[in-house]
Amino acid sequence: MTTKAIQNSVITDLKLAPEGHLKIDWVEAHMPVLSRIRKQFEQEQPFKGLKVAISLHLEAKTAYLAKVVQAGGAEVTITGSNPLSTQDDVCAALVEDGVTVFAKYNPDPKEYKELMIRALENKPDLIIDDGGDLVSILHSERPDLLENVRGGAEETTTGILRLKAMDKEGQLKFPMVAVNDAYCKYLFDNRYGTGQSVWDGINRTTNLVVAGKTVVVVGYGWCGKGVAMRAKGLGANVIVTEIDAIKAVEAYMDGFHVMPMIEAAKVGDFFVTVTGNRDVIRGEHYDVMKDGAILSNAGHFDVEVNKPELEERSVSVRTVRRNIEEYQLKDGRKIYVLAEGRLVNLAAGDGHPAEIMDMTFALQALSLKYVNERYKEIGATVVNVPYELDEQVARYKLESLGFGIDRLTEEQRAYLDSWQEH
Secondary structure (H helix, E strand, C coil): CHHHHHHHCECCCHHHHHHHHHHHHHHHCCCHHHHHHHHHHHHHCCCCCCEEEEECCCCHHHHHHHHHHHHCCCEEEEECCCCCCCCHHHHHHHHHCCCEEECCCCCCHHHHHHHHHHHHCCCCCEEEECCCHHHHHHHHCCHHHCCCCCEEEECCHHHHHHHHHHHHCCCCCCCEEEHHHCHHHHHHHHHHHHHHHHHHHHHHHHCCCCCCCEEEEECCCHHHHHHHHHHHHCCCEEEEECCCHHHHHHHHHCCCEECCHHHHCCCCCEEEECCCCCCCECHHHHCCCCCCCEEEECCCCCCCECHHHHHHCEEEEEEEECCEEEEEECCCCEEEEEHHHCEHHHHCCCCCCHHHHHHHHHHHHHHHHHHHHHHHHHCCCEEECCHHHHHHHHHHHHHHHCCCCCCCCHHHHHHHHCCCCC
16 A cells, blocks of 8 residues: 555655654644544444545644544545645655655645645545535536545535535535534634634744734634634734624623724734635725734635735735735835735644644544445435534543543433423
């Protein structure tokens, strides 16, 4: 299998593998839940004889997930889900471990798309997707590759929005499990993972102080909650912008200022977009921003910060530091964009902490097993992660931490199940 992977893969340089192995070994040591599932998969072989295609941010934690799925008997092919988040040394290490890889750091848009298609040309039985790109390609550009696909699992809010739109229109051809909507995903990965990793990426990239600055968080979903919470912990004054009145009230009661984006744009020092929508920072906002404003995105696609409208207002654009582009406006003001407006925590950092992704990727592995066992009865639709799998991951996590919790007594269970007792 290793020879086949080496012959078929498209990566930057196989000689980078030693550093990649070290990275994967490090995260494996901090992902006990996924390691427990790996042992189960090695015994049960749930994917024996099947092909699995994965599109995720291709760094060490993702690599370990691929190895866990491989340990379950699958022939695994993997590609990236963002041009700037792929780590070439990790790709090389995976190839040495027998995984076929079609990914490079920072390919041009055409090659990036071609690498995704190459991963699908292995004719997978199951997929793990991030942002819905594999599903979109299968349905719109390469329907000839659909016939073997039993189902899959989706990682992000953006991808689930796309899948539900397809489902609503009756276009989805196989079942997809909405991993992002599981409790152990959005409560921990979206909130604590995004919250920490976004500021890891911003701080590493800018080397500027956050304390005392004004941070504008655009969107107050679970990711936005985490980003705002961590900004507050770093000493920032935090403003939240929202389109949802309920979330806006929640942000207010969490202690943050709430205002329209056009007002927040006038006072922000750092901006972080986390909406899953496009053009949430655009021309009219650039017109009123402070000199030196720093823009970053933590949504899946690089459309939340409208770069074309910023370029239209600029007389020059230059890279002033790795992952920092300076746009000098016609009136002399300078606005900075981090990581080309792509996911700042991955394009300019290492992504979520290993212990957080341990839970998310455990959900991915178990969801893939679930959809493989039940794809015929589920049918072509989007389904939630079963609560028992969510709870199983949380239980494994507690056990790995050495914690226990209480259980209901029979009397308590009877009390809760009865409408007559009080």
